[in-house]
Amino acid sequence: MVGLSAGEKHFIQGGIAQDLRADGRKRLNYRPIYVETGVIPQADGSAKVKMGATEVIASVKLDLARPNPSQPGKGKVSLFVSCSATAGPMFEGRGSEELSTELSVALQRCLLGGKSGAGAAFDPSCLSIVDGKLCWDAYIDGLVVSADGNLLDALGAAIKAALTNTRVPVANVPAGASLDEDPDVDLSSQETTRIDTSGVPVIVTLTKVGRHYIVDATSEEESQMSSAVSVSINKERRICGLTKRGGAGLDPSIILDMISVASHVSEQLMNKLDSEIAAAEADEQDT
Amino acid sequence: MAGRGGSTPATYSPSPATQNKKKKAPIFTDSDWVRPDTRGFTQCRPAFFRTGAVNAASGSAYAEIGDTKVIVSVFGPRESKKAMMYSDIGRLNCNVSYTTFATPVRGQGSDNKEFSSMLHKALEGAIILDSFPKTTVDVFALVLESGGSDLPVVISCASVALADAGIMMYDLVASVSVSCLGKNLIIDPVLEEESYQDGSLMISSMPSRDEVTQLTITGEWSAAKIHEAMTLCLDACSKLGKIMRSCLKEAALASQE
Numbered sequence: 001m002v003g004l005s006a007g008e009k010h011f012i013q014g015g016i017a018q019d020l021r022a023d024g025r026k027r028l029n030y031r032p033i034y035v036e037t038g039v040i041p042q043a044d045g046s047a048k049v050k051m052g053a054t055e056v057i058a059s060v061k062l063d064l065a066r067p068n069p070s071q072p073g074k075g076k077v078s079l080f081v082s083c084s085a086t087a088g089p090m091f092e093g094r095g096s097e098e099l100s101t102e103l104s105v106a107l108q109r110c111l112l113g114g115k116s117g118a119g120a121a122f123d124p125s126c127l128s129i130v131d132g133k134l135c136w137d138a139y140i141d142g143l144v145v146s147a148d149g150n151l152l153d154a155l156g157a158a159i160k161a162a163l164t165n166t167r168v169p170v171a172n173v174p175a176g177a178s179l180d181e182d183p184d185v186d187l188s189s190q191e192t193t194r195i196d197t198s199g200v201p202v203i204v205t206l207t208k209v210g211r212h213y214i215v216d217a218t219s220e221e222e223s224q225m226s227s228a229v230s231v232s233i234n235k236e237r238r239i240c241g242l243t244k245r246g247g248a249g250l251d252p253s254i255i256l257d258m259i260s261v262a263s264h265v266s267e268q269l270m271n272k273l274d275s276e277i278a279a280a281e282a283d284e285q286d287t
Numbered sequence: 288m289a290g291r292g293g294s295t296p297a298t299y300s301p302s303p304a305t306q307n308k309k310k311k312a313p314i315f316t317d318s319d320w321v322r323p324d325t326r327g328f329t330q331c332r333p334a335f336f337r338t339g340a341v342n343a344a345s346g347s348a349y350a351e352i353g354d355t356k357v358i359v360s361v362f363g364p365r366e367s368k369k370a371m372m373y374s375d376i377g378r379l380n381c382n383v384s385y386t387t388f389a390t391p392v393r394g395q396g397s398d399n400k401e402f403s404s405m406l407h408k409a410l411e412g413a414i415i416l417d418s419f420p421k422t423t424v425d426v427f428a429l430v431l432e433s434g435g436s437d438l439p440v441v442i443s444c445a446s447v448a449l450a451d452a453g454i455m456m457y458d459l460v461a462s463v464s465v466s467c468l469g470k471n472l473i474i475d476p477v478l479e480e481e482s483y484q485d486g487s488l489m490i491s492s493m494p495s496r497d498e499v500t501q502l503t504i505t506g507e508w509s510a511a512k513i514h515e516a517m518t519l520c521l522d523a524c525s526k527l528g529k530i531m532r533s534c535l536k537e538a539a540l541a542s543q544e
Binding site for chain 2: 098101102105109113114227229234238239240241242243244245246247248249250251252255256259260263
């Protein structure tokens with residue numbers, strides 16, 4: 001990434017203070033969001049999201065597996081993000097490991113909920129086939145193709161779209177079959193069910209530059225941030241996860257203020273995303 | 288708990304205001320949770336800190352909070368690797384690892400690979416990086432026994448170790464976590480409580496400056512609950528900060544004699 005001159009830094013900070021950012025947006029405006037679903041035919045669900053120059057792809061793959069003995073009626077969900085070297089030469093080889101781990105952990109925190117499963121994006125019991133014996137393992141993978149800031153929000157949106165796009169095959173287990181060894185599960189039927197994604201939260205990242213917060217920061221604006229708070233909020237305006245990133249200390253009252261601003265912004269983002277995803281799904285079905 | 292040496296018993300309880308609040312309006316879920324170590328919901332475990340645990344390091348500290356035992360050593364400031372670019376501020380390198388016997392099931396500690404970057408984020412806001420340009424400070428944390436609420440103990444112990452090493456900081460970083468079990472908020476959870484939790488909130492703050500360096504929330508919360516949990520944690524952080532300071536003062540007095 002090219003460094004910024006002192007003049008450019010001053011321009012960015014001054015613009016944000018006056019509610020006019022470098023690309024003409026206001027502080028709480030998102031860049032145009034484009035959603036495309038079904039981009040990976042081999043995956044059970046996939047989506048590509050573009051926010052300005054940031055482009056991410058999320059895919060959901062389902063595999064048959066035994067459920068966790070502690071949670072026999074639920075499938076397992078695992079989430080992992082990787083950064084492709086196409087996003088920039090600093091992501092080649094080991095370089096992306098730190099960023100990938102950070103993004104993966106933040107997304108896991110926001111989307112997978114607490115240890116008992118409360119606050120999870122969707123109910124994993126819809127992935128169960130036979131209680132205690134057979135379930136679907138959902139592997140959610142995110143890929144950063146092009147990075148221009150606000151990766152977390154874009155990945156959250158892509159995963160939401162990918163989950164909506166996921167078709168879970170209906171597995172017919174022959175009655176009376178022994179399930180101790182690999183069972184003969186009949187997956188030949190073309191029927192699929194969908195996952196209920198009405199509870200999937202959106203992630204809103206508020207970046208604090210100077211004394212003001214902006215939403216959807218570009219990578220130039222992110223380089224000027226003092227700290228950032230990423231909040232995951234669902235339809236009922238309940239907070240499903242929060243991560244504070246960035247080094248500077250923040251007053252607790254400012255954090256609470258950022259949470260309420262994020263809550264306010266999340267409503268518009270949720271509506272925009274829902275309509276984009278619905279449009280993308282409709283497009284995909286037409287083709 | 289291991290011997291405290293000459294230090295006064297380091298038990299502490301939250302301010303009367305928060306404790307009364309909990310007692311006046313008890314909120315029970317269908318199973319009335321009694322904490323395994325009979326603490327109140329808003330009572331933290333007694334904390335013990337001792338500096339100078341590792342002689343070879345620039346600074347080190349050992350912390351024992353309940354069953355969680357952590358040792359942290361700080362090396363530096365020392366020369367950055369030649370491969371790294373020139374930097375006019377210092378660099379902080381953190382690493383958190385678990386011993387294989389730390390967890391009840393052998394080797395489970397390797398699930399917590401993200402603790403290193405979380406420790407880094409919690410500390411970088413408190414260290415005055417301009418005071419050691421071109422060099423790196425290494426913080427190595429080892430969890431000897433995982434008894435619940437591991438990362439907060441690691442963060443608190445690391446800031447005591449940094450102080451012991453003489454690294455300039457704006458303030459000590461104290462860290463506390465709160466678990467949400469049904470409708471109850473339980474501070475400083477043990478391993479058993481963490482496995483049943485519906486949500487958790489971990490806060491790292493600089494008590495004297497009243498600033499939060501790190502905040503992570505998992506699970507489903509309402510804004511009001513977050514507010515309640517944050518006030519509870521910040522209060523506990525300031526008390527923990529006082530204990531950390533008294534430990535450092537004792538160590539300084541002892542070395543003067």
